Amino acid sequence: MQMPVPDPRILSQKDALVGALRKVLPGDAVISDPAETRAYECDALTAYRCPPMIAVLPASTAEVSAVLRLCHLYGVPVVPRGSGTSLAGGALPTADCVILGVARMNKVLERNYPDRFIRVESGMTNLSVTGAVEEDGFFYAPDPSSQLACAIAGNIAMNSGGAHCLKYGVTTNNLLGVTMVMMDGDVVEIGGAHLDPGALDLLGLICGSEGQLGVVTEATLRILPKPEGARPVLIGFNSNEVAGACVRDIIEAGVLPVAIEFMDRPCIEATEAFAHAGYPDCEALLIVEVEGSDAEIDEQLAVITGIAQRHDPVAVRQSQSAEESGRIWLGRKSAFGAMGQINDYMCLDGTIPVSELPTVLRRMSDLSDEYGLKVANVFHAGDGNLHPLILFDANTDGQLDTCEAMGAEILKLCVEVGGCLTGEHGVGVEKRDLMTHQYAPADLEAQMAVKDVFDPAWLLNPAKVFPLDTSDARRA
Amino acid sequence: MLRPESEAELAEMIRAAHAPLAIRGGATRGLPLPGEALDTTGLHGIRLYEPGALTLVVGAGTPIKEIDTILAEKDQRMAFEPMDHRALMATQGEPTIGGVTAANISGPRRIQVGAARDHMLGVRFVTGTGDIVKNGGRVMKNVTGYDLVKLMAGSFGTLGVLSELSLKVQAIPEAEATLILRGQDMRTAVADLTRAMGTAFDVSGAAWLDASASDGGGERRIRVEGMAGSVAYRSERLADLLGADHVATGNQSAVLWQQVRDVTPFANRPGTVWKVSTRPSIAADFCGALTSRGIAHSVIADWSGGLLWLSLDAEADTQDAGAAAIRQELARYGGHATLIRANPDIRAKVATFQPQPPALERIAAGLREKFDPRQILNPGLMAPL
Numbered sequence: 063m064q065m066p067v068p069d070p071r072i073l074s075q076k077d078a079l080v081g082a083l084r085k086v087l088p089g090d091a092v093i094s095d096p097a098e099t100r101a102y103e104c105d106a107l108t109a110y111r112c113p114p115m116i117a118v119l120p121a122s123t124a125e126v127s128a129v130l131r132l133c134h135l136y137g138v139p140v141v142p143r144g145s146g147t148s149l150a151g152g153a154l155p156t157a158d159c160v161i162l163g164v165a166r167m168n169k170v171l172e173r174n175y176p177d178r179f180i181r182v183e184s185g186m187t188n189l190s191v192t193g194a195v196e197e198d199g200f201f202y203a204p205d206p207s208s209q210l211a212c213a214i215a216g217n218i219a220m221n222s223g224g225a226h227c228l229k230y231g232v233t234t235n236n237l238l239g240v241t242m243v244m245m246d247g248d249v250v251e252i253g254g255a256h257l258d259p260g261a262l263d264l265l266g267l268i269c270g271s272e273g274q275l276g277v278v279t280e281a282t283l284r285i286l287p288k289p290e291g292a293r294p295v296l297i298g299f300n301s302n303e304v305a306g307a308c309v310r311d312i313i314e315a316g317v318l319p320v321a322i323e324f325m326d327r328p329c330i331e332a333t334e335a336f337a338h339a340g341y342p343d344c345e346a347l348l349i350v351e352v353e354g355s356d357a358e359i360d361e362q363l364a365v366i367t368g369i370a371q372r373h374d375p376v377a378v379r380q381s382q383s384a385e386e387s388g389r390i391w392l393g394r395k396s397a398f399g400a401m402g403q404i405n406d407y408m409c410l411d412g413t414i415p416v417s418e419l420p421t422v423l424r425r426m427s428d429l430s431d432e433y434g435l436k437v438a439n440v441f442h443a444g445d446g447n448l449h450p451l452i453l454f455d456a457n458t459d460g461q462l463d464t465c466e467a468m469g470a471e472i473l474k475l476c477v478e479v480g481g482c483l484t485g486e487h488g489v490g491v492e493k494r495d496l497m498t499h500q501y502a503p504a505d506l507e508a509q510m511a512v513k514d515v516f517d518p519a520w521l522l523n524p525a526k527v528f529p530l531d532t533s534d535a536r537r538a
Numbered sequence: 539m540l541r542p543e544s545e546a547e548l549a550e551m552i553r554a555a556h557a558p559l560a561i562r563g564g565a566t567r568g569l570p571l572p573g574e575a576l577d578t579t580g581l582h583g584i585r586l587y588e589p590g591a592l593t594l595v596v597g598a599g600t601p602i603k604e605i606d607t608i609l610a611e612k613d614q615r616m617a618f619e620p621m622d623h624r625a626l627m628a629t630q631g632e633p634t635i636g637g638v639t640a641a642n643i644s645g646p647r648r649i650q651v652g653a654a655r656d657h658m659l660g661v662r663f664v665t666g667t668g669d670i671v672k673n674g675g676r677v678m679k680n681v682t683g684y685d686l687v688k689l690m691a692g693s694f695g696t697l698g699v700l701s702e703l704s705l706k707v708q709a710i711p712e713a714e715a716t717l718i719l720r721g722q723d724m725r726t727a728v729a730d731l732t733r734a735m736g737t738a739f740d741v742s743g744a745a746w747l748d749a750s751a752s753d754g755g756g757e758r759r760i761r762v763e764g765m766a767g768s769v770a771y772r773s774e775r776l777a778d779l780l781g782a783d784h785v786a787t788g789n790q791s792a793v794l795w796q797q798v799r800d801v802t803p804f805a806n807r808p809g810t811v812w813k814v815s816t817r818p819s820i821a822a823d824f825c826g827a828l829t830s831r832g833i834a835h836s837v838i839a840d841w842s843g844g845l846l847w848l849s850l851d852a853e854a855d856t857q858d859a860g861a862a863a864i865r866q867e868l869a870r871y872g873g874h875a876t877l878i879r880a881n882p883d884i885r886a887k888v889a890t891f892q893p894q895p896p897a898l899e900r901i902a903a904g905l906r907e908k909f910d911p912r913q914i915l916n917p918g919l920m921a922p923l
Binding site: 174175227232234254256257259261263267271290310315317354357413414416445446480481483486487497502508515 | 588589590591592593612613614642644648649652653655656665669670671672673675676677678679680681682683684685686687688689691692693697708709710711712729732733735736737738740764765767768771772815816817818819841844845872873874875876891892894895897898901902904905907908909920921
């Protein structure tokens with residue numbers, strides 16, 4: 063992965079900047095010893111690593127503002143970091159950057175049930191937001207798989223989704239307002255507890271901008287009342303194509319499940335060996351979950367299983383108990399862990415029109431033969447968000463390169479059939495150089511013009527999202 | 539008047555323009571737009587409709603009526619039920635999808651499914667420099683690059699002229715029901731509505747109309763939609779919890795929400811109409827504060843009180859039509875007010891959109907400078923020149 067050459071002018075100012083930062087932050091919030099900055103050398107995309115020059119851990123909006131003001135003054139790039147769970151290298155440092163971690167900002171600021179929102183500091187983890195309102199019968203809907211660890215700051219930066227966004231939407235549909243610090247240290251309030259902006263939708267622009275427009279320190283999030291109950295049904299099929307057709311029919315029928323998850327044979331076998339979820343022996347399976355009272359669930363599942371029966375399923379298992387529901391989800395939730403036990407893998411995130419599911423699955427299998435690497439599929443089928451896992455051995459010379467080349471081909475395929483490079487993980491550094499396959503120069507220019515407005519010197523989260531040669535002139 | 543028939547022609551016309559253009563679809567929203575009209579209705583047609591993927595791609599000038607018809611043939615709809623402004627604004631013409639999305643219009647179902655912005659999967663547009671730009675696509679989840687789709691939603695043509703939209707659509711549910719209760723005051727009704735929104739019963743409409751906007755001294759409406767058994771169950775539970783004089787179903791229920799959506803009770807009341815977005819729980823205090831400042835009004839509260847439509851009484855409808863007072867109160871409570879209907883005198887004195895704090899206005903101005911450096915796209919509409 064090509065990264066910008068570290069700027070010697072910046073590196074030579076390290077001591078002066080450390081001194082200045084120590085004046086505005088408590089001593090333990092400024093980390094400059096190379097032995098300690100190494101802890102921030104990568105996020106969950108561990109293939110790429112680079113320790114930052116300095117890491118800081120501010121504990122308030124005022125401290126974030128002070129840090130950014132200084133970095134702006136010194137002309138030093140800043141890489142914002144939530145919990146470091148990005149799969150796309152969204153928080154990958156450069157050698158001449160300051161990593162700004164928001165982990166110490168993790169308080170609940172306000173709960174409001176009549177207006178159904180919670181205001182939190184952005185370092186709170188996704189799951190702890192739900193934890194803060196759960197006893198009162200509410201939850202925060204976006205649920206990325208990493209929700210135990212990932213921070214709201216990162217969720218906003220990447221516009222994170224999750225398994226249940228088929229019904230509840232992704233982060234941008236559940237975010238009402240932010241407090242954000244601009245690169246020059248100015249603090250702005252965007253949105254609030256009300257719906258709809260009365261001006262340009264800057265909130266919608268910031269969500270998903272990968273930390274390149276400002277550092278979000280506080281967020282107002284919409285919370286929803288918990289449903290009375292939920293129940294999954296597991297349906298096994300003899301081919302991927304048939305499973306794909308069943309997904310399409312369920313959606314067209316107008317029932318709105320909260321989740322439709324898909325696993326193919328390689329994935330089913332790996333998770334069976336790992337988690338013993340008791341999945342049927344089949345080529346593909348769907349987990350479809352619906353919500354409501356018992357009677358409402360029965361009503362919806364009757365329609366769904368009716369549709370499934372028309373597709374000649376090898377198994378239809380409606381959960382009869384909370385324990386059985388847990389077992390049905392167990393395999394799906396441990397899928398990534400299971401694959402990690404048997405192989406190194408690269409997880410892709412391309413999204414396609416649901417109607418293209420059978421074609422894309424077939425062509426991925428062709429690519430798998432061509433490149434000689436296995437692919438396992440486990441993904442959110444209801445919204446076409448694929449997560450192909452390309453299996454490889456990092457210790458075999460050249461396999462990472464082969465895997466990356468094959469991953470790029472799969473993502474290009476997603477774009478070719480009308481889809482996109484990334485549905486919920488973000489571009490980061492990982493898909494940065496593929497952006498030209500999805501967007502024409504004028505399309506990228508329009509996006510970069512937005513960055514020019516928020517961060518004219520291009521100091522925030524450098525070398526992400528835009529191909530380096532496209533953004534060269536601006537970063538200089 | 540300019541009326542491009544293709545995106546390329548649109549780009550050419552914008553490049554060739556040297557004076558302000560007034561961008562319009564059906565011109566049904568009565569916005570104060572000086573300049574030569576740029577009519578987008580020639581950018582018309584269904585480009586792709588995939589019912590099984592819940593996606594629709596259309597030219598920006600396509601009439602809403604045509605989209606509704608084509609979707610209804612497959613028992614689908616645009617879930618955000620966009621408001622039709624014609625009754626309220628006494629305008630003619632056919633609302634277009636370009637207008638609806640450029641203004642980020644929605645309806646009562648906003649509280650459950652979101653606004654136009656939440657159903658826009660992709661856009662194509664032409665900037666003020668005549669560049670053709672696409673963003674997003676036609677898939678349900680997309681975080682590839684910055685979300686200019688959201689930026690275009692609600693930018694009222696000031697950053698670019700939309701040429702094509704890709705939308706997420708929804709299956710029409712089997713059944714709907716509306717619980718009606720009359721005679722409640724605003725405070726009690728809004729408390730009930732927010733309580734309804736806090737239940738697990740998936741409420742898709744929560745409104746209250748005051749005595750001058752309804753019969754029987756104020757009317758509270760709560761809507762549920764879904765499969766027949768589920769609708770029956772949830773309306774029964776909500777009636778047990780919050781009471782109901784009457785439960786309307788099917789078309790009878792649909793008509794009630796069309797009325798709230800289009801604010802038709804104010805169509806025959808003359809004078810200024812404001813649209814206020816705020817927090818439901820302060821709605822009654824806010825309206826009380828206005829009344830005590832001499833701004834007598836009739837109110838329709840949608841979104842469980844988060845959207846307030848104010849129709850000023852004649853004696854209050856002078857000077858700035860309450861603009862300063864309304865916007866001062868909102869600065870205290872949080873939220874904003876948009877001037878929807880007003881006579882030309884008031885229009886000339888009052889900004890349509892609530893002025894923003896300077897830091898945000900600088901960002902907005904910076905974006906306009908990038909996307910429309912020659913200030914020719916609806917200049918002055920969202921902020922003074």
